[in-house]
Amino acid sequence: MNKNSNIYQIVYAAVMVLLVGMALAFVYMALKPKQDVNIANDKRSQILSALHIVAPSEEQIPATYDKYVTRDLLIDREGNIIDSTENVAFEVEMSKNIKLSDDNRQYPVLECTMDDGSKKYVIPIYGAGLWGPIWGYVAVNADGRTIYGADFSHASETPGLGARITEESFQQQFVDKNMFVDNDFKSVSVMKKGQKPTNGSEYVDAISGATITSRGVSTMMENCLAAYEPFFKKLQDSSL
Amino acid sequence: MLSKKNKEVLLNPLSKDNPVLVQILGICSTLAVTVSMEPAVVMGIAVIAVLAFSNVIISLIRSTIPTSIRIIVQLVVVAALVIIVQQFLMAYNYEVSKQLSVFIGLIITNCILMGRLEAFALNNRPWPSFLDGIGNGLGYTIILVIVAFFRELLGSGTVFGFQVIPQWCYDHGYENNGLMILPPMALITVACIIWVHRARNTELQEN
Numbered sequence: 001m002n003k004n005s006n007i008y009q010i011v012y013a014a015v016m017v018l019l020v021g022m023a024l025a026f027v028y029m030a031l032k033p034k035q036d037v038n039i040a041n042d043k044r045s046q047i048l049s050a051l052h053i054v055a056p057s058e059e060q061i062p063a064t065y066d067k068y069v070t071r072d073l074l075i076d077r078e079g080n081i082i083d084s085t086e087n088v089a090f091e092v093e094m095s096k097n098i099k100l101s102d103d104n105r106q107y108p109v110l111e112c113t114m115d116d117g118s119k120k121y122v123i124p125i126y127g128a129g130l131w132g133p134i135w136g137y138v139a140v141n142a143d144g145r146t147i148y149g150a151d152f153s154h155a156s157e158t159p160g161l162g163a164r165i166t167e168e169s170f171q172q173q174f175v176d177k178n179m180f181v182d183n184d185f186k187s188v189s190v191m192k193k194g195q196k197p198t199n200g201s202e203y204v205d206a207i208s209g210a211t212i213t214s215r216g217v218s219t220m221m222e223n224c225l226a227a228y229e230p231f232f233k234k235l236q237d238s239s240l
Numbered sequence: 241m242l243s244k245k246n247k248e249v250l251l252n253p254l255s256k257d258n259p260v261l262v263q264i265l266g267i268c269s270t271l272a273v274t275v276s277m278e279p280a281v282v283m284g285i286a287v288i289a290v291l292a293f294s295n296v297i298i299s300l301i302r303s304t305i306p307t308s309i310r311i312i313v314q315l316v317v318v319a320a321l322v323i324i325v326q327q328f329l330m331a332y333n334y335e336v337s338k339q340l341s342v343f344i345g346l347i348i349t350n351c352i353l354m355g356r357l358e359a360f361a362l363n364n365r366p367w368p369s370f371l372d373g374i375g376n377g378l379g380y381t382i383i384l385v386i387v388a389f390f391r392e393l394l395g396s397g398t399v400f401g402f403q404v405i406p407q408w409c410y411d412h413g414y415e416n417n418g419l420m421i422l423p424p425m426a427l428i429t430v431a432c433i434i435w436v437h438r439a440r441n442t443e444l445q446e447n
Contacts, residue, residue: 009306020320031331038334160275209421
């Protein structure tokens with residue numbers, strides 16, 4: 001057979017792509033259920049990590065999550081609770097949710113009860129890094145002002161540079177930072193060493209060599225958390 | 241199993257025919273993933289696996305591939321393999337797949353893969369092709385690890401994330417060299433390694 005004839009090439013390419021496509025589709029479908037479980041567990045462990053909790057083993061992540069996260073809330077822009085059915089906040093897909101207009105968006109909050117009985121409120125945040133999306137979870141103390149813990153993840157930031165937002169040492173800086181100056185929400189800024197934010201907010205050190213990712217975290221915090229200001233104020237007056 | 245010729249195929253890429261130092265392939269990923277040791281090692285393992293298997297597959301079907309679309313065939317095989325590896329990792333080892341995510345794209349575009357498929361797998365039987373893949377992957381990994389070692393040690397004072405430079409050095413005014421974690425220093429580090437390597441292997445020096 002003439003291997004360089006047009007028909008041979010076209011048939012060869014078509015058959016090859018068909019076979020490879022079928023193989024990939026099969027692998028994807030076969031592994032999808034297992035992957036979905038992993039992805040949901042990963043989300044749970046990120047939320048737990050914002051609360052400084054590590055599940056004892058991978059299998060126990062769902063149980064540990066259910067133990068600490070006691071209530072799922074959706075709030076409106078005035079800070080009122082509009083929905084508190086089971087898993088309603090957990091199932092909000094932030095990547096889609098963030099694109100909607102402010103009025104159509106959902107504002108999920110996870111109410112958590114710690115071992116000592118204190119309440120923490122975990123808020124999912126979502127933004128852009130240098131190469132792709134970054135997201136995270138911020139746990140706010142019941143005083144509605146200070147951050148209890150934060151956890152950040154990313155899709156494709158540069159390893160060793162922007163990807164370091166997932167490291168403990170970076171996330172630990174946010175602990176106990178106050179998001180309010182007097183009675184105004186100012187968020188917490190991420191600043192290059194030696195610089196200070198102009199709006200007087202509290203700040204943490206950026207990652208050297210990862211200016212854009214650091215700035216992305218700063219913007220993400222401010223954009224996503226600002227909508228929760230009325231909710232925070234309600235927490236402060238403990239009128240929730 | 242390992243005739244003299246096959247041994248050469250496996251061992252030559254480690255030094256005399258090293259893909260990074262001598263063939264100057266795969267430089268881009270060498271710059272990107274060598275800020276610290278861990279991603280460098282993970283990347284190395286992933287490249288070894290994909291390189292070995294794509295070499296075998298291309299070698300098996302080499303007599304059927306039409307010459308004018310061989311690059312496309314190679315790309316499809318490499319991309320499919322990488323995606324399958326990624327899917328399996330996501331299902332069975334999610335933690336590693338999270339670390340690997342960004343490297344996956346880099347593996348598909350790694351010039352070593354295309355280089356070896358073109359230069360070796362298309363003209364050789366599956367077993368030598370497999371050894372060639374392992375050898376070149378190892379040669380690449382060695383350089384990655386050496387570069388990452390120096391960059392992480394001098395740039396962050398750690399190796400594999402463990403603090404190596406003691407605290408009293410910092411107390412006496414030692415500072416981590418921030419320049420080491422920026423991409424240009426990877427290029428300079430690779431150049432230094434090539435320099436040392438050429439100085440020791442005079443037959444490789446060009447006139």
